[in-house]
Amino acid sequence: MSEFDKTGRDPLDQALASLPEDVAPERDLWPQIRAEIAKTPIAAPASPVQSNWFRLAAAVLLVLATSFVTYYVTRQSMQEQVAKAPAEAAPAPQLSGQPASFTFGPERLGAGYMNARADLDRRFKERIASLPPATRMKVEKNLADLRHAADEISATLAENPSDPLLQELLMSTYQSELQLLANVSELPTAGSMRTDL
Amino acid sequence: MRVAVVVAATLLLAQAAGAEDIEKRAQADPHGEVSIVNVAGEVQVTGWDRNEVQVNAELEEGAQRLEFKTSGARTSIEVVLPKGRTFEGSSDLVVHVPRNSSLVTQTISADQTIKEVRGSQRLQSVSGQIQTEAWNEDVQVKNISGEVNVRGHNGKGTIRLNTVSGDVRLEDVGPELDLTSVTGDMQVRVAELSSARIKTTNGDLELRAASLTREVRVEAEGINGNLRFRFRGAIDAEFDIQTFNGEIDNCFGPKPHRVSEYAPGNALRFKQGNGEGRIRIKALNGTVEICNR
Numbered sequence: 400m401s402e403f404d405k406t407g408r409d410p411l412d413q414a415l416a417s418l419p420e421d422v423a424p425e426r427d428l429w430p431q432i433r434a435e436i437a438k439t440p441i442a443a444p445a446s447p448v449q450s451n452w453f454r455l456a457a458a459v460l461l462v463l464a465t466s467f468v469t470y471y472v473t474r475q476s477m478q479e480q481v482a483k484a485p486a487e488a489a490p491a492p493q494l495s496g497q498p499a500s501f502t503f504g505p506e507r508l509g510a511g512y513m514n515a516r517a518d519l520d521r522r523f524k525e526r527i528a529s530l531p532p533a534t535r536m537k538v539e540k541n542l543a544d545l546r547h548a549a550d551e552i553s554a555t556l557a558e559n560p561s562d563p564l565l566q567e568l569l570m571s572t573y574q575s576e577l578q579l580l581a582n583v584s585e586l587p588t589a590g591s592m593r594t595d596l
Numbered sequence: 597m598r599v600a601v602v603v604a605a606t607l608l609l610a611q612a613a614g615a616e617d618i619e620k621r622a623q624a625d626p627h628g629e630v631s632i633v634n635v636a637g638e639v640q641v642t643g644w645d646r647n648e649v650q651v652n653a654e655l656e657e658g659a660q661r662l663e664f665k666t667s668g669a670r671t672s673i674e675v676v677l678p679k680g681r682t683f684e685g686s687s688d689l690v691v692h693v694p695r696n697s698s699l700v701t702q703t704i705s706a707d708q709t710i711k712e713v714r715g716s717q718r719l720q721s722v723s724g725q726i727q728t729e730a731w732n733e734d735v736q737v738k739n740i741s742g743e744v745n746v747r748g749h750n751g752k753g754t755i756r757l758n759t760v761s762g763d764v765r766l767e768d769v770g771p772e773l774d775l776t777s778v779t780g781d782m783q784v785r786v787a788e789l790s791s792a793r794i795k796t797t798n799g800d801l802e803l804r805a806a807s808l809t810r811e812v813r814v815e816a817e818g819i820n821g822n823l824r825f826r827f828r829g830a831i832d833a834e835f836d837i838q839t840f841n842g843e844i845d846n847c848f849g850p851k852p853h854r855v856s857e858y859a860p861g862n863a864l865r866f867k868q869g870n871g872e873g874r875i876r877i878k879a880l881n882g883t884v885e886i887c888n889r
Contacts, residue, residue: 530722531704531705531722531723533723533741534705534722534723534740534741537723537740537741537760537761538740538741538760538761540761540779541760541761541778541779544778544779544797544798545778545797548797548798548819548820548880551880552819552880555840555880559859562840562859562861564838564839564840564861564878565840565880567878568817568819568840568878568880571795571817572797572819575776575778575795575797578758578776579760579778582738582740582758582760583740586722586740587702587704
């Protein structure tokens with residue numbers, strides 16, 4: 400509660416009334432402000448063409464970001480489902496890292512996959528050269544069968560890009576191909592076979 | 597007189613060929629591990645009641661020596677070949693091991709025949725045939741082009757098999773299967789199936805199970821091969837079958853339906869009993885047939 404003096408006026412009002420109505424600055428600030436403005440170049444307005452490029456780039460980025468988020472969320476969701484249902488899951492595939500969708504060849508699986516495949520392929524060729532001719536022919540035929548199957552599914556997938564069964568079978572066939580390359584690459588040679596297996 | 601001449605000639609030929617017969621034996625842990633390596637020829641392994649490993653080897657000329665080593669619970673037998681030389685001969689091994697031994701084999705073209713070995717088995721070959729028995733321990737087989745035959749005794753062991761073009765025949769094997777083939781055909785007979793993961797590219801599969809466990813899990817996949825299942829007994833499972841081009845034949849009742857008006861795919865989902873188990877089958881071009889007869 401405020402106290403009132405004998406005149407009946409609020410002391411706070413009296414204090415406010417006693418303040419000066421304006422205060423002169425200690426120094427003139429404008430010359431410094433003007434100098435700072437002059438130092439900063441004024442950007443020219445973007446040309447319509449440049450502006451369109453920016454819009455286009457932003458749109459592309461947006462699409463990419465949306466795709467990435469969709470892919471990421473889908474993959475996360477799939478991983479969570481797999482993690483939540485261990486009893487239902489089949490034994491874990493030996494190779495993983497699958498994108499949400501793809502419609503063409505194995506190059507769509509990324510550089511990591513292609514490098515691993517090329518490396519395995521190189522070791523496979525080295526190893527298969529030392530196998531007996533009849534076995535070599537069988538293995539080569541089977542690898543060709545797998546690759547033909549992958550091509551067939553891939554071509555069908557290109558016509559039916561949203562078919563999850565085809566996506567799953569194609570991924571599985573690529574895995575089988577890698578598995579075959581790995582199995583043959585790991586085969587012992589007559590000179591390297593050891594009992595300390 | 598004529599017989600004597602033939603025997604003498606055979607002995608002379610064997611000597612000329614440089615074949616060498618060797619017998620070695622050693623005490624062994626009754627639950628130990630025996631590993632055998634032989635590139636070409638034949639490997640016969642039989643489980644017996646003695647706590648010792650015995651090997652009778654016939655080494656043909658070209659094989660350097662037979663290595664026979666025991667270290668703790670581990671016995672290793674290896675036909676050692678001279679380094680840097682192509683070996684075109686073959687060596688035969690007849691091995692007896694304690695019945696509950698684990699067995700590891702590795703051959704290139706040598707056939708493997710295993711009997712009465714009740715420990716776990718890891719068998720690998722390139723083109724040799726593999727014939728073994730499955731009991732209560734796991735059996736893992738990797739082969740490229742050789743046939744694989746496993747005769748089980750309705751035990752508990754898991755069968756893991758990976759083959760490329762060799763045909764596979766499994767009879768009365770354990771309740772858990774993990775089978776992969778590219779072009780080899782697979783014929784499987786199980787008394788009670790609890791889980792199976794089967795993948796084939798162009799090979800056909802026939803799986804017969806006398807019964808399924810209540811929470812059975814089956815994942816089967818084929819690209820061009822036909823997949824045929826015979827499940828008998830009470831079935832409590834949910835079926836989910838999809839093909840892209842192939843037909844679906846179902847003896848259980850429900851009919852498959854077309855997935856899309858514009859695509860040839862078929863799908864069939866239905867439940868038997870409470871649907872506790874899960875049976876998922878996927879195929880591209882092959883036919884899927886499930887039946888309870």
